[in-house]
Amino acid sequence: MDGNEGLAVLEVENASPKNGETYCKSCGKIINKQAVVCPHCGVQNGKLKTDSKERSKLVAALLAIFLGTLGIHKFYLGKIGMGILYIIFSWTIIPSIVSVIEGIIYLSMKQEKFDQKYNSY
Ligand SMILES: [Zn+2]
Incomplete structure (x- = not known):
């Protein structure tokens, strides 16, 4: 289990953002573009789709x-x-x-x- 986790972290750190992914503004890790909150550091990145300020x-x-x-x-x-x-x-x-x-x-x-x-x- 421990070994697998280590590998997963390495993968995240060496990868570059693919389609639909972006870097976290705070910790720099790769996160999904849709992610409102970074799963790694918990800092807010995106804006909610339901945001009333969103203009169509x-x-x-x-x-x-x-x-x-x-x-x-x-x-x-x-x-x-x-x-x-x-x-x-x-x-x-x-x-x-x-x-x-x-x-x-x-x-x-x-x-x-x-x-x-x-x-x-
Ligand atoms: Zn982050």
């Missing part, structure tokens, strides 16, 4: 395409200043055009990139 790419895109004239998607993404700008210019056609383009950008954006931009805090 699809919701942002739909808001941009259908309510983009008023900058609703900007408020949704936490860019309050930009949202106000959209409202100020809502009497022009510019926000409508820009927001539809933004909606398409959100949809074609990779989830990782979207998270990096709008879900990192």
Whole structure:
């Protein structure tokens, strides 16, 4: 039993993260990317999927395409200043055009990139 445990530890320390794995921010050991708490040191790494702050790419895109004239998607993404700008210019056609383009950008954006931009805090 003891020998096996030693081997397992060695394996963990020599391995590099595979797909779906990452290094723990605290102890540097390899953990599953989905892990909210590191099983090795118990430090919180990820964020819970149910976190209400998590912004959805699809919701942002739909808001941009259908309510983009008023900058609703900007408020949704936490860019309050930009949202106000959209409202100020809502009497022009510019926000409508820009927001539809933004909606398409959100949809074609990779989830990782979207998270990096709008879900990192
Ligand atoms: Zn750790």
